[in-house]
Amino acid sequence: MEETRERIIAAGADLLHGVPIWNWAALTVRAVADRAGVNERTVYRHFASERDLRDAVLERLRTEAGVELEGLRLEDLREVAIRILEYVSSFPIEPRASTDPTVAAENVRQRAALMAAVSPAARRWPVVDRKLASGIFDVLWSPVSYERLVADWGLPPKEAIRGITWVMGLVEEAIRQGKRP
Numbered sequence: 001m002e003e004t005r006e007r008i009i010a011a012g013a014d015l016l017h018g019v020p021i022w023n024w025a026a027l028t029v030r031a032v033a034d035r036a037g038v039n040e041r042t043v044y045r046h047f048a049s050e051r052d053l054r055d056a057v058l059e060r061l062r063t064e065a066g067v068e069l070e071g072l073r074l075e076d077l078r079e080v081a082i083r084i085l086e087y088v089s090s091f092p093i094e095p096r097a098s099t100d101p102t103v104a105a106e107n108v109r110q111r112a113a114l115m116a117a118v119s120p121a122a123r124r125w126p127v128v129d130r131k132l133a134s135g136i137f138d139v140l141w142s143p144v145s146y147e148r149l150v151a152d153w154g155l156p157p158k159e160a161i162r163g164i165t166w167v168m169g170l171v172e173e174a175i176r177q178g179k180r181p
Helices: 002-015 030-037 038-044 050-065 074-088 101-118 127-140 145-152 157-176
Strands: none
Touching: 002 038, 002 050, 030 038, 030 050, 050 074, 101 127, 101 145, 127 157, 145 157
């Protein structure tokens, strides 16, 4: 019984390892049952719902990543981020290029502008570090970052903007001081 449950959870984790960054749409009872070599009823005997299955698979992924969020302290954040991001880097990545030509062209234009803005202050840095610093600004001013702060964190729009520009100021100051990433 426990062996079958373990096989189902392992199949779910394995399924997610094969799709771009945790594509939860791929994690269905049917897909996991097929991967585990059992029928769907067997999955439901171990997990009352697809949500219960997903929770068990997520717990497995957290364990694989070595991430423990309980008792998280400020001084742990970098190490936990390293573990999370190194683990996530083991998943396939699907480019997020927009299919809309107007948006795609604007993204190229913004990346070029960011590199042009960062490069004079970081002209002695390796290109990869200039790209990294420019990319960090791109992530920070991204509508996705703003939306996460407003929608997921419940911050008022002005506070979200204040937080994003605060971090942008810290990165700008680090660049001016020659502190490479």
